Amino acid sequence: MFRKLKNSELGRITVEQYKEADKTPYALVLDNVRSQHNIGSAFRTCDAFRIAKLCLCGISAVPPTPEIHKAALGAEFSVDWQHFDTALEAVAQLRAEGYTIVSVEQAEHATQLQDFHPDPDRRYAFIFGNEVKGVAQEVVDASDCCLEIPQFGTKHSLNVSVSIGVVLWNIILHNFR
Secondary structure (H helix, E strand, C coil): CCCCCCHHHCCCCCHHHHHHCCCCCEEEEEECCCCHHHHHHHHHHHHHCCCCEEEEECCCCCCCCHHHHHHHCCHHHHCCEEEECCHHHHHHHHHHCCEEEEEECCCCCCEEHHHCCCCCCCEEEEEEEECCCECCHHHHHCCCEEEECCCCCCCCCCCHHHHHHHHHHHHHHHHCC
16 A cells, blocks of 8 residues: 655755755754764754754764764755854854744743744744753753743653754744644
8 A cells, every 4th residue: 555665756855955955944052962873863853854054062073973974864964063162152153143042941931842833034043952961051041932842751851862853843843834
């Protein structure tokens, strides 16, 4: 009944076409993400959703590395990225560029993800934190709002790469239906 499509049937664009294509009005900030596999996954997810830029901050590794490439599958070549010494430096630059700063974190008065409806005329930068400590408090303090992903099990966190996919899919769904 169903036939799995071949890669040649997917209509994928080249890296050059991707670089020229319109991007979503979103940026991603990784605040001290330590796993290069999570960083590579972030690149791949940014590519899938045509995110405008990826900001790697602090201890977050930068391409080229075999570990990033293994998860990114080449998306490190298509997605625009920049490294900052701190996430606060990235926040300052993004705010100067007109982005609304959104930390994805469990915080008092956070907006539940399903209740967040981005203004289609604004640009947003979504900040994701370290695998153990999350988004640093000073970065949360510098944010315009916080988003929380509802969870119903015994654990109180998702892997950062999973969180990125959940948030971006939800945001893209709201803006491009």
